[in-house]
Amino acid sequence: MKPVYLIPALLVALGALPGCATLESQQQLEDAAMTFQSISEVPQILQDAPKDVMRAGESLERAKRFAGYWGSAEDVIHYAYLSKRYSEIARQHSEQLQNQRRATQLSMELERLRQAVQEARMLDMQHQGRWLEDQMVSLAAAETDRGLVMTLGDVLFRAASAELGASANRTLLKVVHFLQLNPKRRVRIEGYTDNRGDAAENLALSKARAQTVGDFMQSLGIDAGRIEVVGYGEQYRVAENASARGRAQNRRVEILFSDEQGRLSSPR
Structure with missing residues (x-):
């Protein structure tokens, strides 16, 4: 799965919205964009947690759209928060799957080891x-x-x-x-x-x-x-x-x- 969101373009666009959002909401949006970029550039995360990455991207797009309207700072902060959480969940999900794969591999190695010991004793x-x-x-x-x-x-x-x-x-x-x-x-x-x-x-x-x-x-x-x-x-x-x-x-x-x-x- 390849990233479909243009993060650099989004960050440029954020700089042009000082009148449409509070400083806090703009900062939250920038943080969410950077967090999403950090996971969307990791192929393993895209492979392990595609749904979470998709939700993070969709929430980020909603926050971006709300940033273009007056009086929508709370909505910007809300969807930026959701985007960051989905990004974090995607990273955690990927790490859990990788740990499970490593544990499975080690278990297989141990089983082969036990079999080798049994064969040697014979x-x-x-x-x-x-x-x-x-x-x-x-x-x-x-x-x-x-x-x-x-x-x-x-x-x-x-x-x-x-x-x-x-x-x-x-x-x-x-x-x-x-x-x-x-x-x-x-x-x-x-x-x-x-x-x-x-x-x-x-x-x-x-x-x-x-x-x-x-x-x-x-x-x-x-x-x-x-x-x-x-x-x-x-x-x-x-x-x-x-x-x-x-x-x-x-x-x-x-x-x-x-x-x-x-x-x-x-x-x-």
Whole structure:
């Protein structure tokens, strides 16, 4: 559905109506026009909430028409309000549908994960051992002097936030899968940042990001006793902070896996 209302032309027209509406009603109309423009330019909202977008546009047109008549300020304010509410409802409706789609996708991933676990348990010990080795490789983890370490890059989080992006789900599902197949193994989740900004805030962000990863694992059934969380902030960089690329490498979360008996190396 493409927008059928010419918002820029409307805003120009509003400037020519000072004698037909009060300052308040004119401001309300301008706000409604800008709000409608903000949703009508988003294809996903147009697709998810076409009726609400249509109602918002129709109410805006009515407010515009009333703005051309003397003594109709209340009507302008009324229909401008309706337009803004319909625009907000359209945005909320779209967000709800997107959240539902994400939840459905995650549910499907979890179901595939459960099926894979069941299939793995049916394998004989030899084949299962080989299968677990393949799973270690799929984790893209590296063997270090501290043990097996998997690095989650900064791109899996929203900018300057501890909130996981949608792309993180598939990566973390692999980790959860591995831990479910290896019930004695434990993990230490370590958060790191670059050196830009306040050191105390960086330390808090690194701990929050590590905790978010731990909470995600717990939400999928990994016992809290198998998870340690620590934030190191700016410490232990893996690249120089002088370049954007180096800073991006330093903004990371590392998942350190224990050995088969559940022994983790000492914290840094």
